[in-house]
Amino acid sequence: MAFVPAPNYQCAYNPPIPYTTLIAGGLRPGMAVCIQAILPSKCNRFAINFATGEDESSDIALHMNARYDGRDRVVFNTRQGDVWGEEEMKKEMPFKSGKPFVAMFEVTPNNYLVSASGERFYEFGHRIPLCQVQWLQVTGDITVQALSIMGSGPAVKGNLVMSAAQAPLPPMLGPPFINPAVPFHASIRGGMFPKRTVVVKGMVKSNAKSFGINLKAGFSNDIIFHLNPRLNKSTVIRNHCINGVWGEEEKDLAKNPFKQGEYFDVSVRSGVNNFKVFINGSHSFNYASRMANMQQVDTVEVEGDVKLLFVLI
Structure with missing residues (x-):
C-alpha cells in the first residue's frame, strides 16, 4: 500500500529524471520544498527549477544549477522570455558526488531560503512574482529518492488540485517546522x-x-x-x-x-x-x-x- 498524501502536501518517491510536477495551488509564502537525492560518482551538473510552466521554454523564477567541471560551484538565476538574468554564484559545493543530501527551499515573501542537509546555504530574492510560479522541475545527473512540497495552510484549500484519493483526507494545516x-x-x-x-x-x-x-x-x-x-x-x-x-x-x-x-x-x-x-x-x-x-x-x-x-x- 503506497502512501497517499493529504491536501497541502505533495510527495514523490524515486521519481524518474527529468521530473516535472505541478505545484498544487501555486507557490506561496510559507511553503517549503524538500528534495532528498544522491549524485553519481561522476557528476556533470544538475538543476532544480521553480517555473511558470511545464515545458522547457517556460520562464524560470529560480534556477539552482550545481556544476562539476573542476570549478565546482552552484549558480542561481532566472529566465524570462528565453533570456537569462544575471547569475548569482556560490563557490562552496555542499552537494558532493556519490553522497546523499537534502536540499530545502523555504519560500518567504521576499526570497527563497536554500538549505543543504540542514545548513543554511543561500538566499535568492524574487525576480518573478510567486503567483506565476506553478511548476517544479528536476533535471541532470541526480537520483531523487524523495521529494516533498509542503503547503502553507487550509486557507488555500479551494485552489488545490487534488486527486480522487486525496479528496476525503483532511488537509495538512502547516506551516511546516523546518530543521x-x-x-x-x-x-x-x-x-x-x-x-x-x-x-x-x-x-x-x-x-x-x-x-x-x-x-x-x-x-x-x-x-x-x-x-x-x-x-x-x-x-x-x-x-x-x-x-x-x-x-x-x-x-x-x-x-x-x-x-x-x-x-x-x-x-x-x-x-x-x-x-x-x-x-x-x-x-x-x-x-x-x-x-x-x-x-x-x-x-x-x-x-x-x-x-x-x-x-x-
Whole structure:
C-alpha cells in the first residue's frame, strides 16, 4: 500500500529524471520544498527549477544549477522570455558526488531560503512574482529518492488540485517546522481525528542507538503511540504508556527501514481505532489505539539520536 498524501502536501518517491510536477495551488509564502537525492560518482551538473510552466521554454523564477567541471560551484538565476538574468554564484559545493543530501527551499515573501542537509546555504530574492510560479522541475545527473512540497495552510484549500484519493483526507494545516531542534514538541490542532496525518522527516545520526516518535494525549501526558527504532538492536518497537505503565511491545517487522546515517520519513495516519504507519512512502504496519476518542491525541514529540529536517502536521 503506497502512501497517499493529504491536501497541502505533495510527495514523490524515486521519481524518474527529468521530473516535472505541478505545484498544487501555486507557490506561496510559507511553503517549503524538500528534495532528498544522491549524485553519481561522476557528476556533470544538475538543476532544480521553480517555473511558470511545464515545458522547457517556460520562464524560470529560480534556477539552482550545481556544476562539476573542476570549478565546482552552484549558480542561481532566472529566465524570462528565453533570456537569462544575471547569475548569482556560490563557490562552496555542499552537494558532493556519490553522497546523499537534502536540499530545502523555504519560500518567504521576499526570497527563497536554500538549505543543504540542514545548513543554511543561500538566499535568492524574487525576480518573478510567486503567483506565476506553478511548476517544479528536476533535471541532470541526480537520483531523487524523495521529494516533498509542503503547503502553507487550509486557507488555500479551494485552489488545490487534488486527486480522487486525496479528496476525503483532511488537509495538512502547516506551516511546516523546518530543521527543528531535538527534542521536538508540538501541538496537533484538533487532535488525531480519523484520517489526520503527521509527517516526520529526518536523518538517523551515524552513531545512533535509538530515537522515538510519540503521539500523546496532552491532558494526561499518556503516550498513545510510541515508535522507537533501536539501531543497536536492529528492531522497531511500537508501544504505549498509559498512567505511567508501558504496554506489551510489538516488534514484528519484516525489515528495519531505519539505518544509521540515512534519511527517513515517517507518516502516521489515524484510523477510527488505529494508526497506519508509512515509512519512506510504503505502508509498514498498523498500531491499535488504546484511546476511544482519537481527537484527544493532540501532541507529537520526537527525541533521541536523530536530526530533523521537517515536521508537518
